[in-house]
Amino acid sequence: MLELLNTLYVTTPGAYVRLDHETVRVEADGAKLLQVPVLHLRGIVCFGNVMVSPAVMQRFAQDRRSVVFLDDRGRFAARVQGPTAGNVLLRWEQYEAARSLARSAAIARAIVGGKIQNARFLLQRAARETPDSAESKTLRDCVADLAGILERLKAASEINVIRGLEGEAARRYFGSWDLMIKRDRQAFALQGRQRRPPTNPMNALLSFLYTLLTGECIAAAEGVGLDPQIGYLHELRPGRPALALDLVEELRPSVADRLAIALINLRQATSDDFVTRPGGAIHLSDAGRKKVIVAYERRKQEQVYHPVLDRKVPIGLIPHVQARLLARHLRGDLDHYVPWLYR
């Protein structure tokens, strides 16, 4: 059984991460903060000014455990990468599928379908739980509209049409988003999904969660020997982990979005957890980021049903399972790529 290993997040400025026999030791100002066996870790994520010894980087690269550096605002900065390993036959098929319009479209369609279906599930649940009947009706209308998009998607065979429908669904979904927020709706209004730099707390929170999720999808792709940069739904662009972003799509609603909503509605995150920078960019404070990471890691341990495997797996393993299913599809073992449906 594949184990759900922990990710070590080092957020203390000036911390030093080093190898001590078979353990990773984190120190700051000469004092030990933490010591964990290497075998318990799948990766290390460092925020801002954190130093990692060459021994740690080499050992982790060799084991295909990940070491990722994010800047102090939590944006991706760098990743330690070992020698290219793994399966050339699989990568070849991955490229061949990217060259084939039909194969790319089929994979992209499945991914977008999974994303829309998972978004509908989230909205549907919010609609059921809303006491306000007008709001509940609006949410249900959104569910129905997304169903209409899903119907059109089912018949779509052109990648650009699929991308267009994805955009349409996203606009519709984020258009109703604020109705899922029950507390501080004013402060946490989404005002449309904007990427960089976020200028409101909700966008800052979502961006941060998507960054964490993307990092894990990169690791999942690499873990099964896929090239994280060659994707199907996302266009290829230098430096863009297109395949990892593809994997992120179907997970967004049920993993990241649901968590963001819960954090706000349960008042685990409040306006105090965000800081505004001169010029208006907003991001999580150090304390806020820690809260979000803790909640995210806890969420990863939650067991959810996986329809293809027909058993429960921790949410944290879903990216890895999906990367494997994609690899099996690319190598001709599975006729279709099947996205994960949250139920």
Added chain:
Amino acid sequence: MVTGAVPDEYWVPISALQHYSYCPRQCALIHLEQTFDENLYTLRGRAVHERVDVPGVAVEAGVRIERGLVLWSDRLGLVGKADVVEFHGEVPYPVEYKHGSRRASEHDDLQLCAQALCLEEMLGVPVPRGAIYHHSSRHRREVVFTPELRERVTVVLQEVRALLSARLLPPAVNDTRCPRCSLIDSCLPRPVQDRRRIEDLLQEVFNTGLEEGETSA
């Protein structure tokens, strides 16, 4: 650089024989797809090997021991490594370490016999027997390299070579071997076997019918 009767690209790792005889798909997953699952099972296996995998020489009660010896056969196109080769006088005696229980298995015997065939060719002496050491039970099981077992090695070797050069992944066996297989989470024997179910699950992704009833309520 090894030169011999068999061109380089057709050399077969000794361990592939064992994997193939357990399950051809497992052999392809490891040697073609480069799958290696770090699960508890393999980690334990690795821990056992780390102890014995240190190249070097040691002497125990008059028996000379070589650890981590590289073995190969030009004639068969086989290459691999022995955990331990004991030298009883001049007679080599390969010992393979297994973390599992003491159950005798053809797969282990094939691997050991292939090592013996390599040793015979490398050293020019007959290698009549060897042993499997089961780490969990600390039990040593002797294996005699009979003509039948040797013949079986060459037959399986040919099958492995054919599989690896075809570069195709054989179908999953999906039987009693799977629950004990360390690759089950990568192999996904059940999903890849049930094509109909995969079709149905993909249909589910686009299924808007069920919730429609709820929405109009």
